[in-house]
Amino acid sequence: MTKKFGIVIVSHVPEVAVGVPKLLEQVAADVSITFAGGTDENEIGTSAGKIMDAFERNEAQELLAFYDLGSSKMNLELAVEMSDKKVNIYDVALIEGAYTAATLLEADVALKDIEQQLAPLKIK
Amino acid sequence: MTKKFGIVIVSHVPEVAVGVPKLLEQVAADVSITFAGGTDENEIGTSAGKIMDAFERNEAQELLAFYDLGSSKMNLELAVEMSDKKVNIYDVALIEGAYTAATLLEADVALKDIEQQLAPLKIK
Amino acid sequence: MMITVEIVDKWMELFYLKVSEQKAYLSELDTPIGDGDHGNNMMRGMQGVKDSLDKLTKPDLKTTFKTIAMALISKVGGAAGPLYGTAFLEMAKKCDETQAPVELFSYALEGIKKRGGATVGDKTMIDVWAPVVDILEKSSLSVEQIREAANGTKDLVAKKGRASYLGERSVGHLDPGAVSSQYLFESFIEAGGIK
């Protein structure tokens, strides 16, 4: 059964974007996790279009999004403005924050409790 | 010219370990950056042996090491005990911490100043 | 002076040429305090703008601005993409109401500020956009004034973007995005956008 909330990983580096979900899937088999990494040419950078695709591919209607550097947040926000899904962006450590969220979503923890546990990981 | 300090990235996921240095190399062309990801069988996990190799492959004699989850820290510490190089392990956000260190090492910032700038990224 | 499609076409053509000429220099500026790609990013973006505009037949001003915005957003790849993209998106949104440069640039500036969370003095492109709007509110705009604004970023401490990791150590370097914005406004003057 797929959970109500999904996770989206945004990184400047295609390999990082592919890899982080592998860490998360180990502890969150029922959470839909999608990712966007690199520019449209797969160079280092981010792409609002790829991020939109990651939103669409995600099976959940409400998403928790995590990103690496500040410039990916701008593309993330642009994508959010263009998307129909509800997306919450967290200014926390990418890997550690997403791992925490994945663990807690899998255990059906309420979003507000997840956000409380993410708070100390805010570093941006 | 290679800098005095190198960076080592340790992740449970081979792709993440390969990818993070690509983000760092963009801002730190002269810093030697090596990585260890996954188990010896390239599954999700870490390997003290791979970490030792990453220490050896690094051109610098003194290293700043960054890791993802707590269990990688244990293998990192084991590797440090078995290695001749001086290795400093930082309990900071992996990607964001390593990126900060790379930027500052490239600019020849003193280690104690780098550590001061890493302090707010401590989340482990 | 009101902005027209003809002015925007000329503006983009001239900006494309300046970015082509200064590509290496913009990336060089981005090397000590960034990741050394600003020139390549802007070139990719402006190539996208050129290609997209070439495909349009008799577009109105709104379509032109929107096309520029989407090309920049999808092609630049770095922070400059969503920032310049947002600037042109805001102009597209408002150009039915007004075609006065000062008003459109002022909306664009607000968009940039909102998108990146930076403000005047943070050593970003805002330190060119904000003075340009200020000057236009009172009078005309000269190339010298634009350059002065861009050069002013040299003495600033970066508070946003990659350069902010260097803090005080960013002083003494020009901000690459401020310099590309300088080219943008120089091109605007050359395109006949002012007076």
Add this chain to the structure above:
Amino acid sequence: MMITVEIVDKWMELFYLKVSEQKAYLSELDTPIGDGDHGNNMMRGMQGVKDSLDKLTKPDLKTTFKTIAMALISKVGGAAGPLYGTAFLEMAKKCDETQAPVELFSYALEGIKKRGGATVGDKTMIDVWAPVVDILEKSSLSVEQIREAANGTKDLVAKKGRASYLGERSVGHLDPGAVSSQYLFESFIEAGGIK
């Protein structure tokens, strides 16, 4: 009773068998509060231990312990690798001084605590290792006492390792590493290590 190479060989053989039998169960315990791999990790580790010990001819106790440690460190892949590995490394370091189980296990326990930064009550393997050492300091050790210790982890809140992300929600689940440690000490008794 002193630990000998023969006892250790038998001990590892029995532990290997228990891990083989309980592999699925250990991974199942690791699923609600971890990443579901503890059984596979331990199996890979013990296969490595078996293979490495088979290659030794007439090793002394130190070599035996060291070989076990290195196999666990290089094969397990998860947190249990450096933890069990460190335990056996510590026993290798001290087994010239003493061969008394209680003393060797006590050094091993200190190694585990140092390696992982956890302490008694954190819902880890330490919650089996520490009571085992305590009991051996006073008397013999029974299978029932070991199981009681492992079962006691059910009521604890995890403070270290992956389960700690769940905090209070980890209560009600056995700790997988405590259960594999239960098997380790049961095997030790069966190998004739006690009395």
